[in-house]
Amino acid sequence: MDLQELKKSLESAGKSLPSTVDSLPAGFYNPLIVYGLSIDLVEPGRVLCSFKVPARLLNNGNFLHGGATASLVDIVGSAAIFAAGSPTSGASLEINISYLDAAYLDEEVEIEAKILRMGKTIAVVNVELRKKKTGKIIAQGRHTKYLAFSSKL
Amino acid sequence: MDLQELKKSLESAGKSLPSTVDSLPAGFYNPLIVYGLSIDLVEPGRVLCSFKVPARLLNNGNFLHGGATASLVDIVGSAAIFAAGSPTSGASLEINISYLDAAYLDEEVEIEAKILRMGKTIAVVNVELRKKKTGKIIAQGRHTKYLAFSSKL
Amino acid sequence: MDLQELKKSLESAGKSLPSTVDSLPAGFYNPLIVYGLSIDLVEPGRVLCSFKVPARLLNNGNFLHGGATASLVDIVGSAAIFAAGSPTSGASLEINISYLDAAYLDEEVEIEAKILRMGKTIAVVNVELRKKKTGKIIAQGRHTKYLAFSSKL
Amino acid sequence: MDLQELKKSLESAGKSLPSTVDSLPAGFYNPLIVYGLSIDLVEPGRVLCSFKVPARLLNNGNFLHGGATASLVDIVGSAAIFAAGSPTSGASLEINISYLDAAYLDEEVEIEAKILRMGKTIAVVNVELRKKKTGKIIAQGRHTKYLAFSSKL
Numbered sequence: 001m002d003l004q005e006l007k008k009s010l011e012s013a014g015k016s017l018p019s020t021v022d023s024l025p026a027g028f029y030n031p032l033i034v035y036g037l038s039i040d041l042v043e044p045g046r047v048l049c050s051f052k053v054p055a056r057l058l059n060n061g062n063f064l065h066g067g068a069t070a071s072l073v074d075i076v077g078s079a080a081i082f083a084a085g086s087p088t089s090g091a092s093l094e095i096n097i098s099y100l101d102a103a104y105l106d107e108e109v110e111i112e113a114k115i116l117r118m119g120k121t122i123a124v125v126n127v128e129l130r131k132k133k134t135g136k137i138i139a140q141g142r143h144t145k146y147l148a149f150s151s152k153l
Numbered sequence: 154m155d156l157q158e159l160k161k162s163l164e165s166a167g168k169s170l171p172s173t174v175d176s177l178p179a180g181f182y183n184p185l186i187v188y189g190l191s192i193d194l195v196e197p198g199r200v201l202c203s204f205k206v207p208a209r210l211l212n213n214g215n216f217l218h219g220g221a222t223a224s225l226v227d228i229v230g231s232a233a234i235f236a237a238g239s240p241t242s243g244a245s246l247e248i249n250i251s252y253l254d255a256a257y258l259d260e261e262v263e264i265e266a267k268i269l270r271m272g273k274t275i276a277v278v279n280v281e282l283r284k285k286k287t288g289k290i291i292a293q294g295r296h297t298k299y300l301a302f303s304s305k306l
Numbered sequence: 307m308d309l310q311e312l313k314k315s316l317e318s319a320g321k322s323l324p325s326t327v328d329s330l331p332a333g334f335y336n337p338l339i340v341y342g343l344s345i346d347l348v349e350p351g352r353v354l355c356s357f358k359v360p361a362r363l364l365n366n367g368n369f370l371h372g373g374a375t376a377s378l379v380d381i382v383g384s385a386a387i388f389a390a391g392s393p394t395s396g397a398s399l400e401i402n403i404s405y406l407d408a409a410y411l412d413e414e415v416e417i418e419a420k421i422l423r424m425g426k427t428i429a430v431v432n433v434e435l436r437k438k439k440t441g442k443i444i445a446q447g448r449h450t451k452y453l454a455f456s457s458k459l
Numbered sequence: 460m461d462l463q464e465l466k467k468s469l470e471s472a473g474k475s476l477p478s479t480v481d482s483l484p485a486g487f488y489n490p491l492i493v494y495g496l497s498i499d500l501v502e503p504g505r506v507l508c509s510f511k512v513p514a515r516l517l518n519n520g521n522f523l524h525g526g527a528t529a530s531l532v533d534i535v536g537s538a539a540i541f542a543a544g545s546p547t548s549g550a551s552l553e554i555n556i557s558y559l560d561a562a563y564l565d566e567e568v569e570i571e572a573k574i575l576r577m578g579k580t581i582a583v584v585n586v587e588l589r590k591k592k593t594g595k596i597i598a599q600g601r602h603t604k605y606l607a608f609s610s611k612l
Binding site: 003004006007010011013014015016017021022024025026027028029030031032033034035036037038039042043044047049054055056057058059060061062065066067068070071072074075079082083091092093094095096097098099102105 | 156157159160163164166167168169170174175177178179180181182183184185186187188189190191192195196197200202207208209210211212213214215218219220221223224225227228232235236244245246247248249250251252255258
């Protein structure tokens with residue numbers, strides 16, 4: 001692909017959507033990610049969720065979008081911080097993710113978030129996405145948060 | 154928040170959306186992120202974009218969602234790999250992001266993706282989001298990809 | 307500290323050593339890190355080690371140096387790749403570490419390295435350092451390697 | 460290599476050193492890394508250093524040890540925090556490094572550390588190692604620190 005073509009291809013990607021996208025309400029993103037997520041277990045410092053990979057979160061390779069995976073590491077990691085008794089989930093300092101396997105449409109995925117450190121100002125969570133059938137790890141990430149700003153989940 | 158309350162709050166987050174969400178088409182996610190993105194420069198191994206923070210990508214704190222930032226690191230980083238002449242953008246191995254500042258509704262943001270390494274099988278890109286007015290860095294991330302699987306941007 | 311002072315302080319740090327440091331042999335670094343490490347368990351894809359924090363690896367705050375911790379994530383992570391049957395430990399693509407707690411002189415530390423993904427070309431390992439007495443996590447890291455170059459441990 | 464052999468090989472690595480290693484003084488590690496480092500420029504929030512890859516820091520593949528690179532990201536990154544006017548370099552929260560190219564014995568390497576964020580409690584630094592001759596990037600890392608604990612460089 002030459003550079004001019006690449007520019008066009010990038011710009012046209014967004015154009016597949018109707019312009020009503022511009023009027024989507026504030027905070028549309030978060031529920032778009034978690035819609036359909038089932039919370040299977042909440043205990044101090046640990047949250048276990050599951051979901052079936054929905055069509056809307058697929059990438060062009062037809063598996064779970066890496067950005068959606070990162071968003072789940074963000075959101076479910078924050079939930080584990082609440083589950084550790086924090087009145088706030090804080091602000092993200094760092095998120096990192098290793099992508100280990102692809103998750104395809106309708107695959108059952110479980111997400112486990114576990115607190116690694118719960119301090120007064122810093123919390124660190126490990127988040128793992130696994131295939132429910134085989135236990136195979138799809139992605140593992142860590143989320144480091146600064147516990148000073150208030151933010152509802 | 155007690156654990157039972159947390160479980161309810163997590164599960165209700167998705168319920169703010171109509172169930173039509175379930176019928177959103179495959180590949181809805183990617184354009185949702187890049188809709189409105191302008192490609193300002195494409196040169197070998199480097200891509201420069203800009204956008205105004207849209208309502209739909211805000212988090213509950215009313216600034217750009219960390220998961221959306223991660224998605225932009227993913228997508229614009231992949232574009233730089235194409236811009237370095239790769240016929241494929243490959244599959245993600247690792248994404249990491251440091252969150253440095255908040256970007257609020259309608260702020261002008263520029264994204265710069267630059268190739269750090271362009272090998273035959275491994276590419277690494279640095280991606281930075283900055284406030285256009287002040288140059289202040291909002292987030293810096295790196296994206297490591299394995300260049301073997303084919304995937305359209 | 308003003309900038310001139312900082313420059314001096316940085317340059318003098320190395321000068322606390324005799325110039326014989328310059329004649330230390332190739333490969334001095336690796337054994338310096340692992341000297342005293344006991345290998346408690348090796349099984350497919352998993353290695354468990356332990357050691358007592360030695361004086362030589364302390365930082366100026368008198369706890370285990372962050373660079374030494376990173377080196378252990380590198381070395382013990384590579385051992386787990388051998389333990390998964392790889393004929394080579396490969397070349398490092400990415401190492402990341404979250405520092406969670408300090409480890410002081412003579413503390414008993416255990417290190418567990420577990421394979422997350424063992425592909426033909428890419429391996430990813432999770433490495434955790436814990437206090438032996440309490441199980442408290444000192445550091446958690448991930449090590450991603452490219453399995454093509456040959457390298458003895 | 461079978462598992463028993465691997466255990467032996469790991470344990471014997473440290474044994475190449477004389478037992479006098481056990482009596483090396485506290486804080487031996489830091490100067491071992493920085494001995495020979497020249498500080499070429501210190502300005503607010505930015506430090507530029509250079510060194511010739513010494514034999515003692517080579518790995519078994521005869522290039523700069525990944526753990527030594529991580530240590531340089533730690534140490535030179537901390538120096539940039541001092542250079543930004545902080546009275547303390549703080550405690551490490553997170554270090555991540557992408558390894559991009561090998562640096563061989565006696566190669567001239569330059570290290571540039573630049574502050575990305577300098578808050579009251581959190582500092583983030585980008586650290587890059589480059590080949591002096593060609594400008595080729597050897598490694599890029601980020602170092603996130605919590606600025607509360609006092610620690611001399």
